[in-house]
Amino acid sequence: MIPVQTALDTILKEVAPLGLESVQLQNALGRTLGEDAISRWPNPMWNNSAMDGYAVRSNDTLGASEEAPVRLTVIYDLPAGHKPDRPVGQGEAVRIMTGAPMPEGADAVVMVEKTGPAPDNGVFIRSIVKHGEHVRLRGEDFQKGDVAVKKGAVIRPAETAMLAAIGSPFVFVYKRPRVAVVSTGDELVDINQTPPPGKITNSNGYTLAALVREAGAEPIQLGIARDNRASLLEKLKQAAEADCIVSSGGVSVGDFDFVKDVLKELGSRMIFWKVAMKPGKPLAFGVIGGKPAFGLPGNPVSSMVAFEQFVRPALLKMSGRLEIERTTLPARLEKDLKIKSGRVNFIRAKMTIDATGLCVTPLAGQGSALLTTMVSANAYIIVPKESEGLKKGDMVKVQPFDMTAFYK
Ligand code: AMP
Numbered sequence: 001m002i003p004v005q006t007a008l009d010t011i012l013k014e015v016a017p018l019g020l021e022s023v024q025l026q027n028a029l030g031r032t033l034g035e036d037a038i039s040r041w042p043n044p045m046w047n048n049s050a051m052d053g054y055a056v057r058s059n060d061t062l063g064a065s066e067e068a069p070v071r072l073t074v075i076y077d078l079p080a081g082h083k084p085d086r087p088v089g090q091g092e093a094v095r096i097m098t099g100a101p102m103p104e105g106a107d108a109v110v111m112v113e114k115t116g117p118a119p120d121n122g123v124f125i126r127s128i129v130k131h132g133e134h135v136r137l138r139g140e141d142f143q144k145g146d147v148a149v150k151k152g153a154v155i156r157p158a159e160t161a162m163l164a165a166i167g168s169p170f171v172f173v174y175k176r177p178r179v180a181v182v183s184t185g186d187e188l189v190d191i192n193q194t195p196p197p198g199k200i201t202n203s204n205g206y207t208l209a210a211l212v213r214e215a216g217a218e219p220i221q222l223g224i225a226r227d228n229r230a231s232l233l234e235k236l237k238q239a240a241e242a243d244c245i246v247s248s249g250g251v252s253v254g255d256f257d258f259v260k261d262v263l264k265e266l267g268s269r270m271i272f273w274k275v276a277m278k279p280g281k282p283l284a285f286g287v288i289g290g291k292p293a294f295g296l297p298g299n300p301v302s303s304m305v306a307f308e309q310f311v312r313p314a315l316l317k318m319s320g321r322l323e324i325e326r327t328t329l330p331a332r333l334e335k336d337l338k339i340k341s342g343r344v345n346f347i348r349a350k351m352t353i354d355a356t357g358l359c360v361t362p363l364a365g366q367g368s369a370l371l372t373t374m375v376s377a378n379a380y381i382i383v384p385k386e387s388e389g390l391k392k393g394d395m396v397k398v399q400p401f402d403m404t405a406f407y408k
């Protein structure tokens with residue numbers, strides 16, 4: 001048996017980011033930026049008003065107060081999107097809207113709430129403004145030539161805002177890995193059938209496709225391969241067209257478990273491990289024509305755990321992501337936990353947040369075929385192989401796999 005980290009390190013050494021493609025900015029959400037995005041102009045492009053009000057020479061407001069307002073002459077209106085007509089002279093003001101360029105001569109804006117109408121195109125200024133007050137300076141956000149968004153950044157709404165602001169209708173992003181998903185087993189029927197005696201539903205095909213999608217990759221569901229060499233070979237050949245292959249079942253030591261042999265037959269390099277983890281011990285990994293192939297265990301929970309620990313980081317790396325491993329957090333255990341030592345245990349658990357911080361409850365029913373536990377879980381408690389069991393109140397290492405603990 002090899003340690004989890006050794007297995008992951010070996011896998012990550014074999015995978016590299018895919019090439020780049022250009023996509024429209026509105027379709028780039030969740031993708032990874034493939035090159036530094038350089039701003040072609042400063043933001044803001046010119047000094048502009050941060051308020052609706054009056055652009056003035058700050059010196060003209062000296063001594064202004066509620067009791068003794070200063071009168072200035074309004075020389076014109078300046079809405080956003082328009083250019084100033086002429087400079088502001090002494091004793092003058094321009095009625096300005098948020099975002100409009102500052103007229104020459106003016107160095108501050110008096111917000112409209114601090115003003116009032118005065119006769120003969122005038123305005124009363126009821127408060128002093130300092131030089132630069134309510135003025136947004138050219139380039140204060142970023143300068144021309146700055147890296148606005150770095151290569152490797154995940155495009156979230158904020159990155160979208162930045163890319164839009166620098167005028168990028170198209171962006172280069174890493175290609176999304178296309179992942180072939182194959183389920184193996186003579187016992188499997190597809191989900192449109194009620195399983196006849198002896199058969200079960202191919203749930204893994206759907207689970208793995210969902211996990212692939214959740215990792216930002218594109219699943220190609222190839223359905224079921226039967227437990228014979230010919231059927232498996234045919235499916236896996238088809239699967240080798242994709243950027244990555246994920247199969248479930250057929251990697252333990254049963255007589256009908258052909259996956260590792262067929263993968264070996266198809267590929268140059270084949271690695272088969274027993275990984276020191278529970279669940280998810282048997283794992284076949286190989287590289288076929290430069291493409292990673294994962295043979296995950298058939299038990300539904302085992303295949304999910306193995307996907308999370310090994311396939312997901314590989315897919316994120318292929319997608320150009322720089323941060324590829326799920327974070328782990330310390331949390332307070334809410335219940336005693338008995339475990340068998342010797343392997344790292346991934347205990348399905350429910351993480352919550354209360355006033356004292358993160359708490360985690362191990363769920364009853366840790367069998368690797370129990371989907372109900374998976375449905376209730378939002379995190380794994382990762383118990384080191386040396387552990388002989390944990391007590392309520394102990395601090396444990398938790399790996400959340402969704403955000404539900406963070407919502408109310
Ligand atoms: P195997 O790894 O092929 O020995 O399968 C281990 C267990 O997982 C068996 O109980 C299988 O019936 C079950 N299993 C295998 N493939 C699937 C699948 N695609 N969906 C649901 N259960 C599966």
Ligand code: MG
Nearest residue numbers: 184185249250
């Ligand atoms: Mg099987």
